[in-house]
Amino acid sequence: MNTGRWSVPVSVLDGQGLVFDIRSARHAADFLVLHWPEKHRDSWPHLRAQSACLDVLQGTHEPEHAQQAFVEAARDAGIIAENP
Known part of the structure; x- marks a missing residue:
């Protein structure tokens, strides 16, 4: 199965402050x-x-289609993890 791997991960926060590095469309769908x-x-x-x-x-x-949509949704939800 194609997982739709991304070249650059997207870091997001869950509801408990844990950082998840999302690396594919499959991982994004799960999140x-x-x-x-x-x-x-x-x-x-x-x-x-x-x-x-x-x-x-x-x-x-x-x-990249999924990555762009995921980033937009994460920004809308305020869960993009900032780089230190």
Whole structure:
């Protein structure tokens, strides 16, 4: 199965302050379902990111498609981890 590996990971925070380095559309899809902040679930950016990850996993889009949507959703939810 194509995991849609990204060339550069995206660092995000979960609800308990743990940093996750998301490295693929598959990992992003898991994070979107399992760790996404409750108050931002089902927002348009969140749903768009889920759809983009599925597109990549099904082989209809390039991995960057999911990465861009995931970053936009993470910014909307305020969970992008800042570099030290």
